[in-house]
Amino acid sequence: xxxxxxxxxxxxxxxxxxxxxxxxxxxxxxxxxxxxxxxxxxxxxxxxxxxxxxxxxxxxxxxxxxxxxxxxxxxxxxxxxxxxxxxxxxxxxxxxxxxxxxxxxxxxxxxxxxxxxxxxxxxxxxxxxxxxxxxxxxxxxxxxxxxxxxxxxxxxxxxxxxxxxxxxxxxxxxxxxxxxxxxxxxxxxxxxxxxxxxxxxxxxxxxxxxxxxxxxxxxxxxxxxxxxxxxxxxxxxxxxxxxxxxxxxxxxxxxxxxxxxxxxxxxxxxxxxxxxxxxxxxxxxxxxxxxxxxxxxxxxxxxxxxxxxxxxxxxxxxxxxxxxxxxxxxxxxxxxxxxxxxxxxxxxxxxxxxxxxxxxxxxxxxxxxxxxxxxxxxxxxxxxxxxxxxxxxxxxxxxxxxxxxxxxxxxxxxxxxxxxxxxxxxxxxxxxxxxxxxxxxxxxxxxxxxxxxxxxxxxxxxxxxxxxxxxxxxxxxxxxxxxxx
RNA sequence: GCCCGGGUGGCCGAGUGGCUAGGCGGCGGCCUGCAGAGCCGCUUUACAGGGGUUCGAAUCCCCUCCCGGGCUCCA
Numbered sequence: 001x002x003x004x005x006x007x008x009x010x011x012x013x014x015x016x017x018x019x020x021x022x023x024x025x026x027x028x029x030x031x032x033x034x035x036x037x038x039x040x041x042x043x044x045x046x047x048x049x050x051x052x053x054x055x056x057x058x059x060x061x062x063x064x065x066x067x068x069x070x071x072x073x074x075x076x077x078x079x080x081x082x083x084x085x086x087x088x089x090x091x092x093x094x095x096x097x098x099x100x101x102x103x104x105x106x107x108x109x110x111x112x113x114x115x116x117x118x119x120x121x122x123x124x125x126x127x128x129x130x131x132x133x134x135x136x137x138x139x140x141x142x143x144x145x146x147x148x149x150x151x152x153x154x155x156x157x158x159x160x161x162x163x164x165x166x167x168x169x170x171x172x173x174x175x176x177x178x179x180x181x182x183x184x185x186x187x188x189x190x191x192x193x194x195x196x197x198x199x200x201x202x203x204x205x206x207x208x209x210x211x212x213x214x215x216x217x218x219x220x221x222x223x224x225x226x227x228x229x230x231x232x233x234x235x236x237x238x239x240x241x242x243x244x245x246x247x248x249x250x251x252x253x254x255x256x257x258x259x260x261x262x263x264x265x266x267x268x269x270x271x272x273x274x275x276x277x278x279x280x281x282x283x284x285x286x287x288x289x290x291x292x293x294x295x296x297x298x299x300x301x302x303x304x305x306x307x308x309x310x311x312x313x314x315x316x317x318x319x320x321x322x323x324x325x326x327x328x329x330x331x332x333x334x335x336x337x338x339x340x341x342x343x344x345x346x347x348x349x350x351x352x353x354x355x356x357x358x359x360x361x362x363x364x365x366x367x368x369x370x371x372x373x374x375x376x377x378x379x380x381x382x383x384x385x386x387x388x389x390x391x392x393x394x395x396x397x398x399x400x401x402x403x404x405x406x407x408x409x410x411x412x413x414x415x416x417x418x419x420x421x422x423x424x425x426x427x428x429x430x431x432x433x434x435x436x437x438x439x440x441x442x443x444x445x446x447x448x449x450x451x452x453x454x455x456x457x458x459x460x461x462x463x464x465x466x467x468x469x470x471x472x473x474x475x476x477x478x479x480x481x482x483x484x485x
Numbered sequence: 486g487c488c489c490g491g492g493u494g495g496c497c498g499a500g501u502g503g504c505u506a507g508g509c510g511g512c513g514g515c516c517u518g519c520a521g522a523g524c525c526g527c528u529u530u531a532c533a534g535g536g537g538u539u540c541g542a543a544u545c546c547c548c549u550c551c552c553g554g555g556c557u558c559c560a
Contacts (some may be wrong), residue, residue, distance in 0.1 A: 033560090034560075035560085036559095037558095037560095038557080042560085043560090044557085045560055047560085048560075049560040050508085050560075074499075078506070078558080078559090079557095079558080080558050081557070081558050082489080082558065083558095087558075087559090125501060153554085169488090169489090169555080169556090170488060170489070170555095171487095171488075171555085171556065171557095172487080172488085175486095175487055175488080175556070176556075176557080190557095192555085193557065194557095218557095219557095231529045238560095239560060240559080240560030241489095241490095241555085241559070241560085242554085242555080242559055242560065243556080243559090244489095244555075244557095245555065245556070245557075246556090246557045247557085249557095250557085259540065270560095271560070272490085272554095272556075274560085275553075275554095278552065278553060279553070279554095280553080280554070280559085281560095282558095282559055282560095283558095283559070284558075284559075304509090306497095309497075309498065309499090309507085309508075310497085310498060310499080311498090312500075313490095313556085314490090314491085314498085314499095315490085315491080315553075316497090316498085317497075317498095319496095319497090321496075321497090321509095322496080322497055322498095322509085325496080325497065325508070325509040325510080326507085326509080328508085328509060328510095329507095329508055329509070331545090332508090332522095332523095335522075336523090337521090339522095339523090371534075376527095377499080377500095379498065379499045379500095379506080379507070379508095380499060380500085380506070380507080382507070382508080383506055383507040383508080384507090385507095386507060386508070387507090390523095390524080393522090393523055394523080394525095396523080397516090397523060397524060398524090450518080453518080455518055455519065458518090458519095459518095459519070459520080462519095462520080463519095463520095466521095471522095472520095472521085473520085473521050474517080474518095474519090474520080474521080474522095474523055475517095475521095475522075475523095476516090476517090480522090
């Protein structure tokens with residue numbers, strides 16, 4: 001029997017086509033993903049991007065690659081164009097904190113959000129402010145090589161010196177020159193972008209440099225940190241679609257001019273937006289839901305199943321109604337998993353295992369993996385998860401005494417799928433031992449009533465428990481209950 | 486203005502030339518004292534509109550309409 005076709009194929013923004021994934025130095029994979037500017041709470045739009053890359057990280061690891069994954073923290077240098085102020089400073093003023101206090105607050109908030117969503121920690125999370133010297137060394141190199149020029153304490157990248165400019169985004173240099181809005185004075189070319197900006201005397205976030213006091217431009221940090229921590233050429237570089245231009249376009253220009261090596265990145269991967277009523281979820285539109293707020297209503301598994309229900313490159317529309325659909329879907333998956341755990345306790349250790357069953361499980365797993373290998377098709381992969389649930393439920397329905405080997409097979413399949421999709425295996429309610437004992441005793445008495453034919457009172461008890469958040473189900477193997485979350 | 490994506494059944498959302506996506510909801514069946522869960526079936530001869538290519542098109546080409554995004558604020 002041929003094994004599953006596991007060769008990953010992935011869409012590359014640079015070539016605009018799906019390509020076979022072949023890392024530069026297998027089995028190592030170097031992956032860099034642009035992290036957030038830690039100026040405010042992260043929202044579900046951020047969650048979408050980082051969950052997608054988390055699944056990619058998990059899947060590459062599953063395939064046997066040794067993945068070095070860097071995701072940065074931007075804590076300086078990201079200018080808000082409207083007011084020409086660093087986003088960190090703007091946030092600090094808003095919250096009446098010192099800039100680095102704001103950074104601390106939201107960086108740790110971000111970390112905790114990522115953990116809550118069961119997003120695996122990258123192997124390194126470098127911060128821009130810890131690389132200021134590295135940045136000006138890189139900028140100096142660009143100036144020396146003639147790719148950048150200094151104007152009154154500012155350093156700009158000279159786009160005209162880099163031929164490939166526009167290859168990633170499709171933006172044409174001539175267009176950029178035409179449609180500029182008020183180019184900064186001293187720029188040779190409107191399309192040139194800042195590597196280092198001069199800071200006025202009272203400016204809060206500034207460092208000394210060969211060009212005087214100032215701060216780095218937004219794009220240089222990612223070039224510098226990725227090269228420093230992963231190397232001069234990367235296998236994967238990703239982020240949200242919004243970063244294609246100018247951020248990633250500029251990164252390519254900077255990095256290739258710094259190192260002299262091409263290509264800077266072999267595979268560029270970009271994630272589609274999370275939308276609300278068709279419009280992009282964003283802070284400025286005010287249509288965003290913070291990860292913390294979302295997790296007050298939904299579990300991490302709900303959020304992940306929702307986000308993975310559409311293809312990563314497509315936009316996905318958020319609404320509470322849709323989230324409720326996914327809560328229902330999640331419950332069904334988790335209930336099936338619980339059924340397996342419960343059945344394991346009363347399973348026959350020996351006995352004829354379901355030959356057909358094992359084959360079905362293998363087939364559905366193989367299908368699951370090959371769908372992920374097809375440009376990370378998580379919607380199809382979650383359809384495979386549904387299929388797994390159906391097979392397992394049907395098996396449990398058909399057997400009075402399930403066989404241990406079959407259940408182990410099923411549980412293993414769930415483990416594999418959960419691990420790759422980053423779903424937390426549902427936990428049996430912990431710390432509720434006393435509640436559990438009380439409910440068990442009530443149900444034992446209720447069983448007695450049912451045996452006596454006193455269904456009216458039995459139903460009343462069931463209803464009372466339901467109102468208390470305890471759902472009772474009468475099954476052929478006896479009553480079961482679960483505590484509502 | 487320039488450049489990208491899209492418009493799929495009640496809702497969400499896969500699918501790039503023929504082969505059941507899937508979920509949620511609704512209806513019916515089996516099971517059950519009832520309910521719930523589960524399984525099965527139906528809802529599903531769906532693919533913005535018009536033309537074309539083809540034995541065959543949601544899928545390729547042309548035109549039109551509508552929506553979203555990028556064009557140095559955003560994952």
